[in-house]
Amino acid sequence: MINEFLQYLQYEKNYSAHTVLSYHTDLLQFCDFLQRPPVQLNVNEVSSEQIQQWILALMSANLSARSLSRKISTLKSFWHFLLLRGITNKNPTLKIILPKTNKALPAFFKESEMNAVINNPYQAEGFINTRNHLIIKVFYLTGIRLSELMNLKDTDIDFLAGQIKVTGKRNKQRILPIDNTLCFDINNYIELRKREVEFTSTYLFVRPNGMKLYPKLIYQIVHNIMSEVSTLYKRSPHVLRHTFATELLDGGADLNAVKELLGHSSLAATQVYTHTSFEELDHIYKQAHPRAK
Numbered sequence: 365m366i367n368e369f370l371q372y373l374q375y376e377k378n379y380s381a382h383t384v385l386s387y388h389t390d391l392l393q394f395c396d397f398l399q400r401p402p403v404q405l406n407v408n409e410v411s412s413e414q415i416q417q418w419i420l421a422l423m424s425a426n427l428s429a430r431s432l433s434r435k436i437s438t439l440k441s442f443w444h445f446l447l448l449r450g451i452t453n454k455n456p457t458l459k460i461i462l463p464k465t466n467k468a469l470p471a472f473f474k475e476s477e478m479n480a481v482i483n484n485p486y487q488a489e490g491f492i493n494t495r496n497h498l499i500i501k502v503f504y505l506t507g508i509r510l511s512e513l514m515n516l517k518d519t520d521i522d523f524l525a526g527q528i529k530v531t532g533k534r535n536k537q538r539i540l541p542i543d544n545t546l547c548f549d550i551n552n553y554i555e556l557r558k559r560e561v562e563f564t565s566t567y568l569f570v571r572p573n574g575m576k577l578y579p580k581l582i583y584q585i586v587h588n589i590m591s592e593v594s595t596l597y598k599r600s601p602h603v604l605r606h607t608f609a610t611e612l613l614d615g616g617a618d619l620n621a622v623k624e625l626l627g628h629s630s631l632a633a634t635q636v637y638t639h640t641s642f643e644e645l646d647h648i649y650k651q652a653h654p655r656a657k
């Protein structure tokens with residue numbers, strides 16, 4: 365049943381491999397708590413009390429509210445699937461309530477920090493350095509996800525129209541605008557790649573051996589470069605995505621437009637970026653309050 369559920373998530377719901385793996389891990393942990401091998405799990409015998417005991421055990425282990433919420437969501441989705449397929453007619457997750465989680469404001473880089481990287485006059489030459497700095501520019505100027513950048517292909521770039529085609533979550537595609545400068549930088553990188561990399565795959569960003577990049581390498585590239593200008597604890601591709609969204613909204617962009625650019629399925633996911641930076645708050649306060657001067 366668990367394997368059927370995972371196949372349902374992957375092929376019918378088009379969930380990412382990472383999400384499917386998380387659901388699988390959660391269900392294995394639940395089976396382990398029940399002391400039942402997954403193949404011997406009898407879903408008709410599982411009670412709300414057992415699920416509540418599992419939750420208490422997780423809380424005793426100091427699991428975060430966010431992680432706990434995800435594990436409960438896994439069970440709810442699993443039983444929804446079982447009901448959908450007619451495998452069971454009872455749902456012990458109905459009385460289980462998701463814990464409230466405090467959503468932290470997304471971290472973002474300052475404009476001055478991004479300018480220090482993008483306009484760096486001392487940028488080292490060569491294929492790897494050119495590639496790494498272009499990766500930063502693409503993240504910052506498009507707001508795409510790590511997985512989306514990793515899967516970009518040369519054919520996804522339309523230089524004449526100034527557009528880039530991105531394949532996001534659940535294989536949903538969207539078209540993003542890119543300016544002439546970024547088009548120029550991408551074209552220069554491709555020409556450099558042709559000269560210095562003998563074997564190349566169809567992917568835009570590759571290693572010196574021509575093979576596709578992998579997530580850990582992309583994360584390390586961003587972390588290393590942004591560490592030169594920022595003291596943020598997190599210096600990841602996702603922070604660059606936060607920065608993209610924050611600067612658009614601070615600049616007066618429409619929330620729905622930002623939603624489309626980010627590839628969010630709902631507006632609620634975009635609304636987390638509607639915070640105002642401290643610098644902007646400070647500026648507004650000093651301009652508006654009579655005692656601030």
